[in-house]
């Protein structure tokens with residue numbers, strides 16, 4: 001059995017390599033040719049990810065229907081959309097980016113006091129998965145839990161400095177959590193289910209949330225590696241705050257990789273695996289990855305809205321008919337997540353291995 005107590009090899013923060021001024025990347029980060037980002041992937045094929053203005057939904061105006069339809073269509077066709085007028089205060093968003101940039105600028109030994117382990121992933125880290133000899137990604141991250149309160153561990157697992165980091169992260173998390181509540185109601189309605197359906201299916205008040213702050217340092221050979229390998233997110237819904245100025249996120253659309261152009265001030269929202277499961281495949285959890293770049297460092301902050309760990313999740317019975325049988329079995333999120341924690345990121349292989357048809 002894979003050992004989830006410790007990493008199979010010593011973890012080297014990518015930031016420490018990048019700051020050392022390397023001109024070529026260590027072998028461990030070199031992807032096999034088929035996994036490297038091709039130039040072709042950067043052609044945008046004239047496609048743009050839908051951008052949805054949530055103002056109508058918040059003020060209940062006639063525009064709300066159009067916004068809801070745009071979200072439903074985006075979740076079926078793209079699995080991704082951007083939201084503007086999302087209700088999270090712009091100054092809080094800026095503060096959130098600011099405190100985390102500052103954290104990553106702190107001395108290495110201070111950051112390494114929070115070094116994480118594969119048992120919980122909480123803290124400062126640089127790899128996903130415990131397979132010895134795996135090819136690594138060109139990125140570092142900080143992972144922490146916000147909810148449920150029973151596993152939130154401020155004192156041990158959240159950085160103490162900068163001094164405002166904990167307060168800002170909590171406040172930001174609270175606001176984005178509310179936004180997810182609104183989006184989940186919209187998604188429930190899009191399936192003809194009652195508004196609270198997804199929230200209830202996720203365990204109601206037991207719903208979990210966590211944050212992963214990603215730092216992608218400058219990379220001298222971006223054509224040989226990736227900032228983050230292809231994956232779909234395992235949880236419910238993801239709200240990503242991407243760097244306004246530095247691109248990097250790519251989404252798989254119609255079989256090819258498409259670079260996302262972030263709209264300033266917007267969040268990028270994506271359907272994650274558990275929503276695909278509950279919707280029985282109507283809403284799509286789509287593969288995405290991050291490419292590295294040689295000119296600029298990139299920071300992104302992913303907020304994950306997840307089901308309670310021990311609630312069984314399966315396709316909504318209301319959506320099933322003899323012609324539309326369940327595509328996925330019912331399993332808990334804790335069981336599901338174990339797969340990713342052992343194997344690392346590998347596209348949608350987890351979903352595919354579970355699929356009944």
Ligand code: OGA
Nearest residue numbers: 212214233249290300302
């Ligand atoms: C993630 C993720 C994308 C990005 O953290 O799950 O997909 O742009 N991040 O950093």
Ligand code: NI
Nearest residue numbers: 231232233288
């Ligand atoms: Ni992701």
